[in-house]
Amino acid sequence: MSDKTERKGMERRRFIKRGMQATLAVSLGGVAVASFMKSYAGEMVWQIDPFKCVQCGRCADECVMMPSAVKCVHAYALCGYCDLCGGYLKPNANERSTAAENQLCPTAAIKRKFIEDPYFEYEIDEELCIGCAKCVAGCTSFGNGSLHLQIRHDRCKNCNECAIARVCPADAITRVPANQPYLIKGDFTAAGDKAKKDTSRMSDNN
Ligand code: SF4
Ligand code: SF4
Ligand code: SF4
Numbered sequence: 001m002s003d004k005t006e007r008k009g010m011e012r013r014r015f016i017k018r019g020m021q022a023t024l025a026v027s028l029g030g031v032a033v034a035s036f037m038k039s040y041a042g043e044m045v046w047q048i049d050p051f052k053c054v055q056c057g058r059c060a061d062e063c064v065m066m067p068s069a070v071k072c073v074h075a076y077a078l079c080g081y082c083d084l085c086g087g088y089l090k091p092n093a094n095e096r097s098t099a100a101e102n103q104l105c106p107t108a109a110i111k112r113k114f115i116e117d118p119y120f121e122y123e124i125d126e127e128l129c130i131g132c133a134k135c136v137a138g139c140t141s142f143g144n145g146s147l148h149l150q151i152r153h154d155r156c157k158n159c160n161e162c163a164i165a166r167v168c169p170a171d172a173i174t175r176v177p178a179n180q181p182y183l184i185k186g187d188f189t190a191a192g193d194k195a196k197k198d199t200s201r202m203s204d205n206n
Contacts, residue, residue, distance in 0.1 A: 044175035046162040050148035050185050052172035055137035059149055060130045062164045069155035070131030070164065072109070072124045075186040078146035081119035086142025087135040088112055088122055104134050126152065148185050 048059070048070065059070035083096055088110050093102035098112050109128035113121045124147075131149060139147040151162075151173075165173035176183065 043178045045153060045158050045178045045181050046151050046156065046165060046173055047176045047181060047183050048149050048151055049172050049174065049183055050145075050150070052170045053133070053136070053149055054170045054172070055133035055140065055149075056169050057133055058167055058169075059164050060132040062167050063131070064157060064159060064163050065155055067129075068131040068164075069151055069157070070149050071126045071129045071152045071155075072131065072133075072135055072147055073150045073184060074122060074124055075146045075148065075184060076121075077186040078144045079122070080144050080146075081115060081121060082143060083118045083120055085112070085120065085122060085139070087139030087147045089138075091138075104138055106130070106132060106134065110135060122147070146185065150182055150184065153181050 060068050063069050088104060089096060089102055090104050095102060100108065103110070107128045107130055109125045109130075111123045111125060113123065115121050133149055136145075136147050136149055139145055162173055
């Protein structure tokens with residue numbers, strides 16, 4: 001392997017590691033989540049099993065919140081950083097670019113950033129995401145399935161009966177313990193461990 005190739009590989013691994021750390025911060029919301037977990041200690045909350053979800057689109061329309069409490073999250077550890085991203089580009093896109101007409105997302109909630117030839121990073125702007133699952137379907141069909149849906153607990157009302165769970169055709173929405181409120185693809189254990197540490201640090205400080 002040439003020095004140049006090896007250097008590129010190292011840079012990419014470093015970049016991916018940074019991405020994974022960022023994913024946890026974005027997906028779990030750091031201290032805010034620790035507060036959430038504390039206030040729901042011992043309780044159950046609603047969450048989507050990303051391996052059961054069939055991307056039917058109902059998460060965008062059936063939630064009592066508008067826009068939906070369901071958002072797309074990104075497991076960077078699984079992403080191929082593809083130029084031709086099935087979650088970002090329409091199948092019939094004229095070119096691989098950030099032009100609005102090429103984007104699959106109806107609200108332009110996915111940000112595409114060039115990293116190094118031929119890799120691109122995709123980041124979700126949760127303020128814009130409506131949980132429609134179009135990108136998840138594209139990523140699952142043509143890529144690694146790193147984009148997936150989660151109920152974000154800083155928005156969810158934790159309804160007695162989740163209105164989306166009632167109509168979900170895949171029974172993908174169930175109750176999970178509030179101290180492990182996310183089912184993040186590829187990050188299950190790491191995410192749970194980090195959240196536990198945040199909670200115990202807060203308890204120690206009280
Ligand atoms: S309703 Fe169920 S299958 Fe449809 S997008 Fe939501 S979690 Fe996925
Ligand atoms: S395609 Fe839908 S689920 Fe994906 S980021 Fe855009 S609004 Fe969110
Ligand atoms: S529990 Fe309520 S607020 Fe939360 S995702 Fe379901 S319908 Fe939306």
